[in-house]
Amino acid sequence: MAEQYDPQAVEAKWQRRWQEEGAYQVDNDDARPPYYVLCMYPYPSGSAHQGHVRNYTFGDLLVRQRTMQGFGVLSPIGFDSFGLPAENAAIKTGAHPRPFTDARIEELKSSLKRLGASYDWRRELRSHDPLYMRWNQLIFQRFLDAGLAYRRQAPVNWCPGCQTVLANEQVLPDGTCERSGDVVEKRDLEQWFFRITAYADEMLAALDDLEWPERVKVMQRNWIGRSEGAEFDLPVQGEPDKRIRVFTTRPDTSFGMTFVVLAPEHPLVAEITAGEHRAEVEAFVERVRNESEIERQASEGELEKRGVFTGAYAINPFTREPVPVFLADYVLMTYGTGAIMAVPGQDQRDWDFARAHGLPIIRTVQPPEGWEGGAYVGEGPAVNSAWLDGLDVPAAKAKAIDWLEAEGIGERKVNYRLRDWLLSRQRYWGCPIPVVHCPDHGIVKVPEDQLPVLLPDDVEFRPTGESPLRYHEGFLNTTCPVCGGPAQRETDTMDTFVDSSWYFLRFCDPWSTVAPVNLAAAAKWMPVDQYIGGIEHAILHLLYARFYTRALADVGLAPPEIREPFARLFTQGMITMDGSKMSKSKGNLIAPERYYDTVGADSLRLFHLFVGPPADNFDWGEQTDQMIEGCHRFLGRLWRLATGSVDRGSIIDREPTAADEDLDKDTHRLIAKVSSDFDHWSYNTAVASCMEFLNSVYRYLQSDEGGRRATVDFAVESLLLLMAPMAPHISAELWELHDPARGSVHAQAWPVADPSKVHEERVTMVVQVNGRVRDRLEVDATVSEGDAVATALASPRVSEALGGQQPKRVVARPPRLVNVVV
């Protein structure tokens, strides 16, 4: 009798062997068809958490299956190693972020290796590696040259908790920081931006063709927020040289404009405010300035307090009538022109504002019969609109814009909700922005041969809220590369999302010392065939990576034909506990090591595959350990089957019986089922089918006839092949024990079912009377309608249910069902 299943011994043995053999290393000249599988770049937080385990189990399954299917699979991994947690720890304990981070990377690597995940470790990347930083900085400089990176003064999001500015994408809808949860403040600062808006239209249009989850695409569409309309000028009454430019999506309603609203920050405010209104306007502007974003949004409802009259009038060019100019906090300086034409008849906000301030309301679209609501935003003919009267909304829009263009006062215009990406951070543990500030030459790039600009190690971490770089004389003071005079280094570092925006391109040739991206290697592997990660990156990372891929191509640093980084995206569900995310701070992280040390990694992997649909969330609860035990039990049964230690009758060579043929067909059906389930991300049912099959094999072996050697071998071998991507260690071990001569299970070809054996010849036909099941009969799969009905009516149980009544109608769907209606 073979020894018992010892997961620790088996897993250690195979992990060692895979490492020694360099299994899953793939060279760029590999002749097999290329396939690129990638899991999202992990932040090294120490030991893996269950979300990682789930992510890397799915990724590894695909790597191993595609390898068996004959692909040369690129499966790299690296570590997104810059970021705030390491710096915050440094402030708390004084330990430098570098050794802190390196130690955590080693922990995570060990955790991933013990999971049995297969990577080409030669390609490992770390964001804080000087070589990676060098290319990061070079890319920044090329973007600067191309006008894709720029610096400007702007009202920005400041997080008091993180002590740095944030990108719009990092601020949650309630105005808090997505990292720290602090209320984000507005500050006016000089900051660095990437011109992501230059690609808004292209990124929006390209979404349609991506094989991504629809809801991720919807989220990106909403985020980009394209809206079409017109922009035009309104002269200020009595001030012939001043004009207010407004953006509107409804130029067709211009005849209904009864007032104009400026954002409180609008530059014209001070110029046009009439003397007797000055005090009131200044008080209003001051109040709004002091309000946080949250307070400003929360003031909804009290509309009379939210706006103030400037005393000025603008001329509506359509009616040539003067309309009053107001300020209101709900008009944003950062969108459109910071000024709107207000049409209360067709816009609910304008309607409310008009009512609160006693302003006139003119309907310019005829509402339907019986309309009793306020603003009407639907379709309808134009009214009260002179030469637009009678036109429907689209036609009126077009005519209004044509008129504006003909008059030379405005034009067609598309606006986006998307803002440029604010990338500078006032923190230490990130990639320095490689420029210096010279009093005479302004912003000057650090010469290429001096890259990378490295972070000095001898810095002091103090909870002052300012980057230690600002106080490091050696770092700060430098000379101007142009004139050699004294200059100061930029002390801002890059948002860590920069690092993860192109790492997938670097993986194609992480060794290149001549360019950030090896164009030929990238052309071979890109785009990523399957990207796997969490839904929480639906906007931030995935949008930035799409921008970077395009921008790199446009500055010549990436293959021009690759516009999209990720051809297929799969977003896995989250692992939660009591309904909320597991986190270190809550102290409810469940490290995988406790399972590696007991039931083994294969059991844990199998559990993650089996527990439910991969896209669904899973709440880790009281029964979870028992479910993992159940997976371990299944592997124990598999072990005993494959090592021949099932309590069973003898296995002999003999002519096949009906039972042998049935098991043979079950084996083919299993191959077909698992293959199809894998293609549809239905791992839970694939595992269930394997369990069901194993139960059948046990039953088969425990029958009086015993087993037929060829049938059992085919069943066991097939099962091991199918399980190899799911539970790679035990499958490899059992395959070797079973037949050491054929090489690793992972080097075998993925099995293919014989279609003639998948097809069933005899099936169960359900017979219903009035839609209720009354009998089940075995029939030929090819049974004719007439025979099916005859067989059904011949059933004694059916005649009993009929109780002598004549069938009114018989519905036959051979061979599955016959329904007799009386």
Add this chain to the structure above:
RNA sequence: GCCCGGAUGGCGGAACAGGCAGACGCGAUGGUCUCAAACACCAUUGGCCGCAAGGCCGUGGGGGUUCGAUUCCCCCUCCGGGCACCA
């Protein structure tokens, strides 16, 4: 408020195109093995009625279409997610 998902036994979940609801696993109950336990193995396990054969009810609630609805349509409740002064 708007836009997506979702709701199936005690629990996680299954049911490809309208045709056997509850696969598979967990838990529970009973049994075999054992001095005993663990492991393992076997059996039962949606609810109600019945000694049984069997019957009735049952996929969040209400209506509809259909010979037949977890599946399609309408209305409602609850849960999760996204967007929300973007002119």
